[in-house]
Amino acid sequence: MKNILLIFIGVLIMTSCGGEKIQEKELNPTEIENNVTLTEAQFKNANILLGKIENRNISTTLKLNGKIDVPPQNMVSVSMPLGGFLKTTKLLPGMHIKKGEVIATMEDQQYIQLQQEYLTAKSKLAFAENEFKRQKELNSSKASSDKIYQQSEMDYNTQKINLSALSEKLRLININPEILNENNLSRSVNVYSSIDGFVSKVNVNIGKYVNPSDILFELINPSDIHLNLKVFEKDLDKLSIGQKLLAYNNNQPDKKHPCEIILISRDLSADRSAEVHCHFEDYDKTLLPGMYMNAEVELKISNTQSINEDAIVSFEGKDFVFVSKGNNNFELLEIKKGASENNFTELISLEGKNISNNTFVIKGAYSLLMQLKNKSED
Numbered sequence: 001m002k003n004i005l006l007i008f009i010g011v012l013i014m015t016s017c018g019g020e021k022i023q024e025k026e027l028n029p030t031e032i033e034n035n036v037t038l039t040e041a042q043f044k045n046a047n048i049l050l051g052k053i054e055n056r057n058i059s060t061t062l063k064l065n066g067k068i069d070v071p072p073q074n075m076v077s078v079s080m081p082l083g084g085f086l087k088t089t090k091l092l093p094g095m096h097i098k099k100g101e102v103i104a105t106m107e108d109q110q111y112i113q114l115q116q117e118y119l120t121a122k123s124k125l126a127f128a129e130n131e132f133k134r135q136k137e138l139n140s141s142k143a144s145s146d147k148i149y150q151q152s153e154m155d156y157n158t159q160k161i162n163l164s165a166l167s168e169k170l171r172l173i174n175i176n177p178e179i180l181n182e183n184n185l186s187r188s189v190n191v192y193s194s195i196d197g198f199v200s201k202v203n204v205n206i207g208k209y210v211n212p213s214d215i216l217f218e219l220i221n222p223s224d225i226h227l228n229l230k231v232f233e234k235d236l237d238k239l240s241i242g243q244k245l246l247a248y249n250n251n252q253p254d255k256k257h258p259c260e261i262i263l264i265s266r267d268l269s270a271d272r273s274a275e276v277h278c279h280f281e282d283y284d285k286t287l288l289p290g291m292y293m294n295a296e297v298e299l300k301i302s303n304t305q306s307i308n309e310d311a312i313v314s315f316e317g318k319d320f321v322f323v324s325k326g327n328n329n330f331e332l333l334e335i336k337k338g339a340s341e342n343n344f345t346e347l348i349s350l351e352g353k354n355i356s357n358n359t360f361v362i363k364g365a366y367s368l369l370m371q372l373k374n375k376s377e378d
Contacts, residue, residue: 036372038328049363053355056306058346060339062297066229070289074221081172083212084108086204095199104191115185118166125159132156197221227259227278238299245297305355306344311362313369322361322368
């Protein structure tokens, strides 16, 4: 009885071990082999064609994005140098304006005081000038001392400086001192547009007091808008000043806007990118500052080692080619490919081998891949 029990336990252990081996064998994945050899009949039926690497010029497209920008000289922040109350304005964001157009009227008592000071200084200058001339004549005949003559000269020059300074202050608030007199004093002054363009922002309302540092309006002249593209460091050497590109927005992807690169920044940001500024060859009123744009730059890669696209097969997310080893024997090698154009693809690397010294399967590569897969599954 004891011997029968021992035999039964041994059978169970052997059965258990055998099951583990079978299960382990089933869990091992099958791997595709790298070499396949065809018979002459198989070679003919597969319609395999061999060929070499070709040196070709291949064009590729670099896709970028950015937004429409305006150069600083085309953006104007309007302020009132002496401050004051906003009396009138009709501006609204988006409104078109012309250069020299009245865009607002300001009002303040200091404008009256400044005009008063100017006219008073003008009268004092006339008096100082006459006194200086009189003292000059007296001094020339020794009828007055040099000290009195020098004092009159100093007073005259001081009044000229004072009048000149007040004149410039009046021009700051758009008052012409040449036509100012006691009969046309005004408590309000006009604010004029210095550019042709449109209103970007309105920061004030009627009756509000503004300080000299406050921005009343922001104006934009869109005639010289440009495209500001973001380009990463790895692509900067592919671009050059004068290079052409096409820009478009997501709303109208079929409407292309020709541009030319005018400036490439060499200052990289934290994300290793630089700004590339482009000029629109044709101004389009539908393009507004701040609008996001896409761009396509056609790049020419000269004298690349290229192969027919039919030679490249994909398997498990990787790209491969078959290399002939002679006698209908072929080896599957992984590649790194580049740009493609006109059914040819740039071959960058060939699994550690020299690209130029090999003969490739340029037709019938998928038939060989199927042969390898079937061979691996047997």
